[in-house]
Amino acid sequence: MSSPESSPYNEDDASPHGETRKTEWPLWEVFIRGQHGLSHRHVGSLHAADAEMAIKNARDVYTRRNEGVSIWTVRASDIAASSPEEKGSLYEPANDKVYRHPTFFDIPDEVGAM
Amino acid sequence: MYAQMIKSTGQGVKSLDEMEPEERAFQERIDAGGKIEPKDWMPEGYRKNLIRQIGQHAHSEIVGQLPEGNWITRAPTLERKAILLAKVQDEAGHGLYLYCAAETLGVTRDDLTRDLLSGKMKYSSIFNYPTLTWADMGAVGWLVDGAAIMNQVPLQRTSYGPYARAMVRICKEESFHQRQGFDIMMKMANGTEAQHKMAQDALNRFWFPSLMMFGPSDAESVHSAQSMAWKIKMNTNDELRQKFVDQTAPQAAYLGLTIPDDTLKLNEETGHYTFAEPDWEEFFDVLKGNGPCNTERLEARNKAWDEGRWVREGLIAHAEKKRSRKMAAE
Amino acid sequence: MSQPLFEYLCRMGDNALVLGHRVSEWCGVAPVLEEDIALANVALDLIGQTQLWLGLAAEVEGKGRDADNLAFHRDVWDFRNLLLVEQPNGDFGRTMMRQFLFDGWHLAQLQALMDSSNDQIAAIAEKSAKEVTYHLERSSDTVIGLGDGTEESHRRMQSAVDRLWPYVGEMFLSDDVDQEMMAHGIAPDPASLRAGYDTLVADVLAAATLKRPEDDFAHKGGKTGVRHTEHLGHMLTQMQWLQRSYPDATW
Numbered sequence: 001m002s003s004p005e006s007s008p009y010n011e012d013d014a015s016p017h018g019e020t021r022k023t024e025w026p027l028w029e030v031f032i033r034g035q036h037g038l039s040h041r042h043v044g045s046l047h048a049a050d051a052e053m054a055i056k057n058a059r060d061v062y063t064r065r066n067e068g069v070s071i072w073t074v075r076a077s078d079i080a081a082s083s084p085e086e087k088g089s090l091y092e093p094a095n096d097k098v099y100r101h102p103t104f105f106d107i108p109d110e111v112g113a114m
Numbered sequence: 115m116y117a118q119m120i121k122s123t124g125q126g127v128k129s130l131d132e133m134e135p136e137e138r139a140f141q142e143r144i145d146a147g148g149k150i151e152p153k154d155w156m157p158e159g160y161r162k163n164l165i166r167q168i169g170q171h172a173h174s175e176i177v178g179q180l181p182e183g184n185w186i187t188r189a190p191t192l193e194r195k196a197i198l199l200a201k202v203q204d205e206a207g208h209g210l211y212l213y214c215a216a217e218t219l220g221v222t223r224d225d226l227t228r229d230l231l232s233g234k235m236k237y238s239s240i241f242n243y244p245t246l247t248w249a250d251m252g253a254v255g256w257l258v259d260g261a262a263i264m265n266q267v268p269l270q271r272t273s274y275g276p277y278a279r280a281m282v283r284i285c286k287e288e289s290f291h292q293r294q295g296f297d298i299m300m301k302m303a304n305g306t307e308a309q310h311k312m313a314q315d316a317l318n319r320f321w322f323p324s325l326m327m328f329g330p331s332d333a334e335s336v337h338s339a340q341s342m343a344w345k346i347k348m349n350t351n352d353e354l355r356q357k358f359v360d361q362t363a364p365q366a367a368y369l370g371l372t373i374p375d376d377t378l379k380l381n382e383e384t385g386h387y388t389f390a391e392p393d394w395e396e397f398f399d400v401l402k403g404n405g406p407c408n409t410e411r412l413e414a415r416n417k418a419w420d421e422g423r424w425v426r427e428g429l430i431a432h433a434e435k436k437r438s439r440k441m442a443a444e
Numbered sequence: 445m446s447q448p449l450f451e452y453l454c455r456m457g458d459n460a461l462v463l464g465h466r467v468s469e470w471c472g473v474a475p476v477l478e479e480d481i482a483l484a485n486v487a488l489d490l491i492g493q494t495q496l497w498l499g500l501a502a503e504v505e506g507k508g509r510d511a512d513n514l515a516f517h518r519d520v521w522d523f524r525n526l527l528l529v530e531q532p533n534g535d536f537g538r539t540m541m542r543q544f545l546f547d548g549w550h551l552a553q554l555q556a557l558m559d560s561s562n563d564q565i566a567a568i569a570e571k572s573a574k575e576v577t578y579h580l581e582r583s584s585d586t587v588i589g590l591g592d593g594t595e596e597s598h599r600r601m602q603s604a605v606d607r608l609w610p611y612v613g614e615m616f617l618s619d620d621v622d623q624e625m626m627a628h629g630i631a632p633d634p635a636s637l638r639a640g641y642d643t644l645v646a647d648v649l650a651a652a653t654l655k656r657p658e659d660d661f662a663h664k665g666g667k668t669g670v671r672h673t674e675h676l677g678h679m680l681t682q683m684q685w686l687q688r689s690y691p692d693a694t695w
Binding site: 176179180183186187188189190191192193194195196199200202203206207209210213223248301305306308309414417418421422423424425426427428429430431432433435 | 461465468469471472473474475476477478479480481484485487488491492494495498511512515516535536537586588589590592593594596597598600682683685686687690692693694695
């Protein structure tokens with residue numbers, strides 16, 4: 001369900017990004033292998049305090065706990081990503097954005113059935 | 115999302131000739147149906163608009179859990195309870211996917227949450243209306259999800275990759291939401307006199323607020339034009355609203371319920387319904403915080419966040435201890 | 445035989461029903477989104493199990509009732525759930541402690557029921573055990589994480605286990621219904637599950653740096669229906685209200 005109407009988001013008012021917050025759980029990327037023997041595919045992201053919790057959360061959020069799947073989780077900040085393959089130097093990767101992380105991967109069509 | 119209300123930072127839509135080379139390349143890529151990905155160059159206005167739009171969409175999912183969550187403990191059968199719980203759980207999941215999409219743009223979920231809790235960022239006004247009877251679970255699924263789907267389906271083609279992919283997953287999972295709502299409405303409308311009365315009452319209360327979900331008419335809006343050029347808004351508010359009424363009016367007739375609009379009429383020539391505008395003054399009142407449940411909704415979110423703080427802190431502290439114990443052992 | 449079996453199935457079903465209801469109260473207000481979703485999964489599993497156990501109970505009873513009749517049209521004295529599961533949620537820590545204390549028993553119970561002489565019971569137990577294995581994994585991890593977390597989370601978890609411990613003993617008490625089930629090879633001796641449970645609890649509490657309460661006093665009266673706590677009536681007031689207000693309606 002959705003439908004935000006309204007006011008502009010002014011980033012300048014947001015809490016400073018560098019600030020460490022002890023309540024903030026790191027971001028993890030989730031990869032799942034379904035029952036059909038295909039290799040692991042990126043399905044999305046989530047937050048968790050550590051790797052074990054990331055796996056459990058992935059199970060709850062992205063598989064609704066069906067048997068026969070294998071889950072990988074990787075700290076988003078640990079992923080090395082290629083630069084976008086665009087001609088020329090017009091598309092410089094914005095590597096200075098601390099919180100950016102790659103979401104280059106296709107969502108598998110059969111996710112709903114996994 | 116009814117992005118007509120969203121102000122973009124630009125001064126109208128630039129033509130390609132007016133753009134710097136990188137912006138021009140960016141726009142040409144969108145025009146050609148390409149996707150923009152997190153590390154690609156993008157205009158600051160595009161980024162900010164997307165953070166706001168995706169953030170507000172995510173907030174709407176999270177706040178949207180509350181009016182339906184209100185009935186989980188009172189659902190009339192075990193099956194209805196399970197279905198409703200699964201649906202409200204999906205909304206949490208959709209909020210989660212959307213926050214993650216927003217996070218690829220350089221904000222964190224906690225930043226966005228703080229801005230929701232302080233009232234700085236908005237969520238859809240529809241969730242500031244109360245759910246008073248079990249029939250409201252039907253009306254919310256049928257009308258509110260129905261209106262949301264109108265908007266979400268085209269957004270699967272939006273230009274920003276992570277947002278588009280989140281919408282694909284959301285639309286797939288949402289496919290049962292509207293149907294379960296209509297299923298409740300059928301039971302209620304065809305049930306006892308009291309049930310029928312509840313169904314009609316729910317339609318009466320949710321009809322105009324549902325029309326408001328698309329936002330006021332955006333025919334003249336420059337901001338809307340920019341969002342459409344960027345393909346972060348795919349249709350005008352009026353187009354979507356018309357489509358919604360055209361789809362919903364025959365469904366109401368099928369249920370034997372009366373839409374609370376005397377002027378509602380099918381125009382045989384165009385094949386479209388004519389209908390009354392909602393009360394836009396009420397809409398702006400609700401937006402300003404004066405809806406029936408604005409205070410309760412924000413209070414509930416703030417309470418959950420504040421009372422959950424020790425849990426979030428506790429689990430991250432444990433994770434850190436575990437890590438340092440492991441390092442000490444190595 | 446059919447009356448004790450009916451009683452026994454109501455015990456299994458009512459535990460799932462009442463705890464599922466309690467957990468569902470968290471929907472939309474959990475401390476973090478991922479937990480909100482996980483708790484809903486637990487509640488959904490329990491509601492599903494309720495349908496199976498109470499469905500079978502109604503079938504065994506043979507009076508034309510179904511699972512919904514049993515869930516929505518019995519009063520407090522007819523409920524056969526453990527006192528533990530009807531305890532209010534309290535804070536998130538108490539909810540997770542209650543879940544852990546129940547899951548540990550529940551899994552052992554279901555594993556034993558998988559060997560039941562009654563095939564239908566064995567089948568329900570097998571399906572449920574898969575779900576509950578995961579419930580226990582998650583609730584133990586959360587109890588450990590919060591017990592071993594901050595000073596505040598530790599304090600809250602210790603207070604949770606202290607508060608709930610008097611409701612643990614009831615799970616291992618037996619009565620005539622249990623004797624009858626044992627005699628027919630349908631269900632295990634409740635007392636036989638205690639040693640394994642104690643080991644599990646000792647391990648998890650140790651990892652959580654929490655102390656097991658010394659006093660093993662046990663409140664009872666839930667599974668026999670003799671004396672529930674005051675909390676159950678309030679829960680049923682909410683849960684059954686629609687069905688009872690509009691008895692001629694179908695939903």
